Structures are given as C-alpha cells and as structure tokens.
Amino acid sequence: MASSFTCETRDQGGSSGEADSPTSGGEEDDGGEEDEEYQEEDADGLFCDESQNDESDDDDGDCAAGGGHEDGASGSVGSFIVDDGSGDSDGDDEYDAAEASDSDDDADSVALSGNSSQLARGGASGPATPPRAAGTLSAVATVRKPLTAAGKRAAVSKGFSEFNAAVFGGALPEDMTVSWNSRLRTTAGLTYTSKRVVGGQVVRSARIELAAKVLTDAHRVRSTLLHEMCHAAAWLVDGVNKPPHGPVFKRWAAKASRAYSHYAVQTCHAYEIEYKHTWQCTECGSEFGRHSKSIDPEKQLCGACRGALVYKPRRPDGTPAKPRKASAFSSFVGERYRDVKKQLGARAKHADVMRALSAEWKAAKASGDV
DNA sequence: GTTGGTTAATATTAGTCCGT
DNA sequence: ACGGACTAATATTAACCAAC
DSSP states (O other): OEEEOOOOOOOOSSOOSSTTOTTSSSOSOOSOOSOOOOOOOOOOOSOOOGGGGGGOOOTTOOOOOSSOOTTOOOOSTTOEEEOOSOOOTTSOOOOOOSOOOOTTTTHHIIIIISOHHHHHTTSTTSOOOOOOOTTOOSSOEEEOOBOOHHHHHHHHHHHHHHHHHHTSTTOSOTTOOEEEESSOSSOSEEEEEEEEEETTEEEEEEEEEEETTTOOBHHHHHHHHHHHHHHHHHHHTTOOOSSTTSHHHHHHHHHHHHHOTTTOOOSOOOOEEEOSEEEEETTTOOEEEESSSOOOTTTOOOTTTOOOEEEEOBOTTSOBOOOOOOOHHHHHHHHHHHHHHHHHOTTOOHHHHHHHHHHHHHHHHHTTOO
C-alpha cells in the first residue's frame, strides 16, 4: 500500500537566509561572530501532487504539472511486478514502469490518515476526497528493491560525490552533512541553509536531511538527494534560497536533469509512501495504509462510501500475503491481558504482564487447558 | 490573511512474549 | 525473522484563539 504525500514548505517564519528577514534575528552583518543558524528551508521536499496543490506553499506554484512524478514507484496493491532483485550494479534501480502516476492516489490520506476520527464517524464532517480505488493503475509498475539503512547511506555517499562532480562542478563541500530523519512522513527531503559572519565575512552553509520512511529505494534516494543538492547549490554558490524553487533553483535543476535525465529534478514530486499495513474497503475497494496497525475496523469506516474495512496483510516486498491466523498464545494474550494487568496492579509494566501471561500460559499447557 | 502559541487528538514506535 | 497479542511513550497533526 502506498499513499503519496504532499509538497510543503515549512518556512518557519523569519528563517529566510537573507538579511531582510523580519524575524531572522540578527541576520544583518552586525559584525557579530555568533552562528546565526537559522533553520531553513525548503521543505517542500519536493513532491506534491497536483490534486493537493492547494496545500502547498510552494513559492512558485510550479508543481511539476504534466508528466507527473517521474517516480511514483508503486501503485495499488496487486498491480506490481516484483523486481527480481537484479537491479543495476550501481544500485540505481531503473524505473521501468510505463507510467505509474495516478494523480489522485493520495486521497486516501485525506479520508483516513488526516483525520481518522472523521472516518470513525463515517465521514460525517463533510465530503471526503474519494480514496483511490484498488486497481486503478493502467500500467504495471516495478517495485524497486528496498534499501537497508546501510544501503541508503552508501547510496547517499556515492551519489553525493558523483552528483557534485557531474552537476555542480565540485562546488559543494564534500563534508556537507546529509542526515536521515526517521520521522518525516510527508516530506522526502529538506535542505537547511544558514549564514554566519566570521571576521566580517559572510559564510554560508547548508545541510540536507532525508526521510528514511519515504526514500525506500536507491532511485528515490538519489533523485531526492539530487533535488536537495540543487537547493544547496543555489544557496552556497548563488546565495539564493528564496523562493525555494525560483529561477536559480531551476537553473541547477535543469542542469541536473540534463546530466541525469531519469531523475528529472522538478519542483515537486509525488513519491508514494510504502505502508506496512493496509486495510481495504469491502464496498468500494479503496485502500488505506498505516505504518502500524492503528486502524480499528470496528470503529472506523471508509471515508468515501462508509463501507467496512478489512485488514489486508502484506509481505515486506509489497505482495499481498495470506493472513496468518493468530496463534493460540496470541489469542490467550488477547483474552487474559486485561485481567492479568488488573491483578498485578496499575504499576505493573507491560513486561511484567507478559511474563505473568507467559507463566500462566505454560501452566495452562501443562495442565492441558489449552 | 498570516503568524505564533496552546491544547487535544491521532499515529507511530518500542518493547514484551510465544508460535510459525 | 516475522507476526500475533497488547500498552506506554513519544511525535506529529489539527484545531482553535489572539495579535498583528
């Protein structure tokens, strides 16, 4: 299951790299030596879907119209051909889908992800954007080989040096910080820019943050890295970070796209987030993804048609899996947990309860009760 | 309309155990 | 190794209000 995420510009007010920022607090060359580390910037991290563009703060409003996301690496469940793992040797799995974009495929997050209490009320608060129906992809997409954490680090390290030489003429510092953020869910990458005055000289710096949950394969990692490096170059080379996707950024993006046509750096993208857990509407077939099993089908309904939801287990590679029946012990935990917790008292920790349940389970097995 | 602060609701992760 | 059960803690998001 996947759901795209929107483009956003988390411009935290006054964080402009320019000295005219009203709230940047001492951006002026006041001779001060302190690091004026203002946070910043670009958040948009790329990626937005035209259908969600009203949410975007994208300065230039240019959200990769047409042609769409060069990179939506997935589609609805059941429409995948699983990669055989024979990706190219450089780890840059090429995208061989005919065209996997479906511009409204993020709608499910409106209905469910955005506000599941709304969903619980059966969408009582107004018309929800219809979730994506299953099987709407006309083309067959390829699931790229997921990268491990080490693989991601390697892809970043290799990609940075490679892009820096091929696109930016080595203008970016090789020791620039590129870190991973495991909490970003709707943004694929961020470039933070800062400026300080050292001995009367303005020194600009930048760092890149990538979303571990969003960038799950080499193509996404490299594509996003390239995009963020364009922001970094706009700031470090040209001294421009506003608007984030203005002419300066676009100049670097065009250069990057010429060098790496399969990455086509755009102002917005629409990767889709791979979810571990998926629920499907029994009425309209819409799917809803979560990173944890946080949806309760007993309480929540499909936001589009109010149909009942059923859990749809999946394997890590994205293929549907057969639901595994809860083991006897799991059922036992479900039945007894509350009572045992009560017996042990409010101060009992989860581990204590589980140990007690374990002992109780063994005793029950020994006596033949289970 | 935008921004910033607070609060409440929701989503996610971590961590226990056993079974497959 | 992963998935079933579950809770607690934490992070994120949305909603609301006031001030500019």
